[in-house]
Amino acid sequence: MSQSSGPHASGLAALETELQRQKTLLNLPPKAWMPETTGPDGAAVLDVAIIGAGLCGLVANLALQMEGIFNIRLFDRAEKGREGPWITYARMETLRTVKEAAGPAMGIPALTFRAWFEAQWGDDAWDAMDLAPRTMWMDYMNWFRAMTGADVVNDCAVTGIEPEGALLRLETSNGAVFARRVVIATGLDAMGAPRLPAIARHLPRDKVCHSADTFDTATLKGKRVVVVGAGASAMDNAATALEAGCARLDLLVRRPAIPVIDKFTGTGSRGMTSGYVGLPDTIKWELMNEGDRFPVPPPKHSVERVARHENAFLHVGAPVTGLEETENGIRVVTPAGTLEADIAIFATGFGIDLAQRPELSSFAAHIRTWGDVMGAEKAAANPGLAAHPYLDFDFAFTENEKGACPSLSKVTCFAYPSVPSHGKVTSGIPASSEGARRLASGLVRSLFAEDGELHLARFRNYDVPDMTGEEWRPSDLSVTA
DSSP: OOOTTOOOHHHHHHHHHHHHHHHHHTTOSOOOOOOOOBOGGGOBEEEEEEEOOSHHHHHHHHHHHTTTOOOEEEEOSSOTTOOSSTTTTOOOSBOSSOTTOOGGGTTOGGGSHHHHHHHHHOHHHHHHOSSOBHHHHHHHHHHHHHHTTOOEEOSOOEEEEEEETTEEEEEETTEEEEEEEEEEOOGGGTTEEEOOOGGGTTSOTTTEEETTSOOOGGGGTTOEEEEEOSSHHHHHHHHHHHHTTOSEEEEEESSSSOOOOOHHHHTOOHHHHHHGGGSOHHHHHHHHHHHHHSOOOOOHHHHHHHHTOTTEEEEESOOOOEEEEETTEEEEEETTEEEEESEEEEOOOEEEOGGGOGGGTTTGGGBOBHHHHHOHHHHHHOHHHHTSBOBOTTSBBOBSSTTSOGGGGGEEEOSGGGHHHHOTTSSSSTTHHHHHHHHHHHHHHHHHHHTHHHHHHHHHHOOOOSSOSOSSOOOOHHHHO
16 A cells, blocks of 8 residues: 555545535434433533543444434543554454454444545555554544543543442543443453463563553563464564564464364354344353354464564463563563563463453442353353453343342443443444444433433423414304305
């Protein structure tokens, strides 16, 4: 793809004009209908507070706007333009998603990544591009945020959520905020943290890190690097280390081979996207449990990006069984042998650990999990899956003891941990609009029902005539006779 002439601002301006036309054709935005709510001492109240302004947060915001809810604010701990993983800890050259995916556009053609790209670089450049460059996707997300008018507060961490009467009180680094509903849209680590094995936690951060950590990759030059894992993140970090000029790269895979079968993509369909949520719990569990047995393989181009380096070495059947600091670095012990290295990068995913989420501390003990639903025997067989929250149809958390924490139904999880309950609508770009529609529809039903008496009163009190009554005078029957 050639971009030597750079993006064309005039093309983007024309697209933005077309976007407004398409919104008009779709009768967007609809009229607002939510009543104004005040909190303690007359404090302002948001209809919806969204924690996270990355992909899921932005598309959730747009979906709610398309349902006539506008009193929304998003909170993100990152600085503006650095939300999500795209230019922080994601280290792939391109997205793994096909470029044609409409993603968060919510059915509006001019809001798609393709429309944004072609407006600036043209059709030929689009045809020449295989996959979208990762940093370019961040540029698109920034444009998407602007075009959807998202009200985002950056550099703001949410540290607590507490019930306060019929409302929720959010403690943030900028002060308290009241809201009627809260959407947690914080991506992969929404209910936990990067999963660093216990065997590695005692070592200093300059010797051991997680693939989700942000670090200067230039510091890997000349180093002996070990990467643990077999997924896409493992390959991306391995390739980054090699391209940064590391002296040697050893990739440790605990399985006997790198996974090569992508069951989720291979069986993907509109039915799986839209229909999964209606499956019986037993089938949902078995699908996810089977997925854990056959994890998603790394993309072929990511593997080739690593394999082309002569100083890259693959070790299968090599789980890390020992790890210790040495005078010259670290010693990594596996059943296949021992390695001396300078740093180990663990690409071992994210775990569910409510103890590491202070914002959920008031609700953690009440959250129903998949382990609660499926029983102790199944939970013991797959504790990672069992720890995921068991969510309602509208992504709301559910109680493990009915009636013990009614406010829990006002908090929704529109993030990766929702996958066992809702399918892969929050795990990436392709089905994000489908998930957002489901979330917004559920929140509309919930909020409208909560205000049922008010809407009844509005209906009874509405008295604006459509006509004056003078449009057609009744005839005199006696004259007619």
